[in-house]
Amino acid sequence: MVQKAKKLPRVFDYFRDEDQFVGGLAFCAGCPLELALRILSKVLGRETVLVGTPSCSAPVIHGQNIGTWHRLPYYGCLMTGVPSSATGLARYYRKVGKDVNVVCFTGDGCAADVGFQPLSGAAERNEHFIYICYDNEGYMNTGIQRSSTTPRGAATTTTPVGVAGRGKETSAKNLPLIMAMHRPSYVATATLSHLEDFVKKLLKAEEKRKEGFVYIHVFIPCAVGWGIESDSTIQVSRMAVRTNYFPLWEAENGKFRLTHTVATPKPITEYTKLIRKFRHLTEEELARLQEEVNSNFAFLRHLTEFGGGESPSNAEG
């Protein structure tokens, strides 16, 4: 018999409420999105108004006729209208004196593509709500099509690999960075592998929401769409952080800092070898991807030098 841990991990202390979602939800087995949504529900509690839209989360956030899958109030709207609907709700609740967390929960297809204009508008106006973008790097619910956050070289159903195709031809847009350039109240990136970091950012989001617009970009590997085993989604998230492919940072009113530093980043191949959508990449293509990861991180690093505050010294190896 091993020595039993005396206390549960600190993350449990941050759970304010029970999971407001029912036990059986229509998420694929192993999908970190399910984890993100349930954790969010436990941390932010039941007086959260969710704003959802067609996406992988829609069959769970939106009801079916009069039935629903959870006990949270929600507003289900079009992909073009998420941040604007949230603006309406947030403005009205504030006018009548209700202090409510309005939380948008959309995929990257909505946030980066078709719903980007209203997102930019809401950020510029510093509207008082939280926008969480879960980045599974594509339009997954409609069948794994590419979006503007799909990385270069990735195979998707609209950028397939064949004699005339090598996957997506252009690099992903750096959406969290773009949002941070609006200089709203708070912007952060998070993964479900680094759970305490994610939860702390949710709590900070709640605080910073009172001052203005909050944007959280969560990394969500898609088992079905990327070609990874259902048990490996957390592992892949962790590797994304360890290779600096998805650095964990935050920016308060445009001032950047890393919330997690990696002392010795692993080569990007440690990440791509876990994922089937990169399987076709040649050494040259992988080297180009490594170069991209390196320069993106260097750029981010430079931004943190502009008076963002200390990055943590307890770096992970």
Add this chain to the structure above:
Amino acid sequence: MVIMKEFIKYEAGWSDADELLLCLDTGSWRTKRPVVDRQKCNYCALCALYCPPQCMVNMNDYFTPNLDFCKGCGICAKECPRGAVTMVPEGEFAHEGAKR
């Protein structure tokens, strides 16, 4: 004309958790289930934290999955630092009858 029997009591597309809370039988999805070795488990709770349906039940000195909702994804087994969780094919439990 008149609606014979009203299914939705609202004028518009509202759903109401007090009226009808839906739930899927996700326990029937799995092809393998996690089995926790109580001797090896050190109660670190990582399986409970990383479980996407959050269906790991706290048994005070170990965790066990709620088989009504466990989808058999295997994350608990993969993330367990002690190797205390093994994914066992559902076929091994066929003698127990449906889902147990």
Add this chain to the structure above:
Amino acid sequence: MKAQKGEIRVITGNAAAAYGAMLCRPDVVASYPITPQSEVVEQLSRFHADGILDAEMVEVEGENSAMNIVAAVTLAGGRAFTATSSAGLAFMFDAFLMTAGYRAPVVMINVNRELTSIFSVSGGQQDIMTVLNAGWVQISVENCQEILDSVIMAFRLAEDIEIQLPVMVCYDGFYLSFLAEAVEIPAREDVDQFLAPLKLQPERTKLVPEKPLGCGTHGILRGFMELRYKHCAALERAKQKLEEIDREFGEFFGRSYGGQIEEYRTEDAEIVVLTSGSAVGTARTVVDAKRAQGLKVGLIKLRMIRPFPRERLTQALKGKKAVGIIDRSVCFGWNCGPMYMELRALCPDIGFVPMMSFIDGLANMDISIPHIERVIDDVYAASQGKPYQEVTWIPLEE
């Protein structure tokens, strides 16, 4: 109980719209400029800056956001207002559909302008005619006073618990938008009183943090059909409700507009001209002149375009010998005017009557006095059994 006499000011149609909205105390106003509507949102912003309008002003980055914002506000229980035109209406169209389907009681001004199917910044009604099938209530007005009054009536109609539908008040851009007329502006307390009956009604369903209600559920199978049916039924009820509200407005403020349609000198008329919007004013003058010459002509002003005032029109047109419909827009695919096409659908109810479609007034072409005289002459000839041209594009025949 009558309202006090309001202050009379010489203001443009756009300003009248802004006054109407301001008096109704919206909680949130979404503003985005587009010619010929910009003055509406400018005026509202001015009211806000001067402390007259206590609303959350949101200067949005596009009309699509404007519609989403106002829909969300009303579904959370508040009152909201926005204004648009033409391309803005087109841009917000997905949210426009959603607003009606979600039964969000939004009030919106549309300043009619040619829809950019040929690029044009000019007056026309193609924009409002293109969105007829979206499920909104659409009311068209004739002059600046009616703009202000219709906005007030629109809030009363939209938020009524038996209706709960978005209402669009439309007026012709470039004709009414920039035209300054004397308008009587009601006192704020009187508008409050006119809207007060809404507070006595049961509260509509709203999205609040305390209750596990979801707005915008996924409709499917019979549930969807039920919701669709209820929407259509509410649109039907809006007809009678507008009649009641218009009557009450008349009794209280002293100005009434006839409800769904206004019948001008139609009782003993043999022929009828039908039109909507600013052209009605000109048509009245011509009808009077022709009457003075002994011609038994009447005018029907179409106010409520959606829902279509089928019963009132059937009653008004029964027994008439010929009808001419002047449209400031076209119905693609039927090669005629859209209101003409809808009037044709009444033939089984009123019996066959020669009907003629006149297309005029596109892109700032004036629907002038000589044009309407020509319309009446042609309709009269048709009523006498002479062969007639079914569709006439008046300016193109000059």
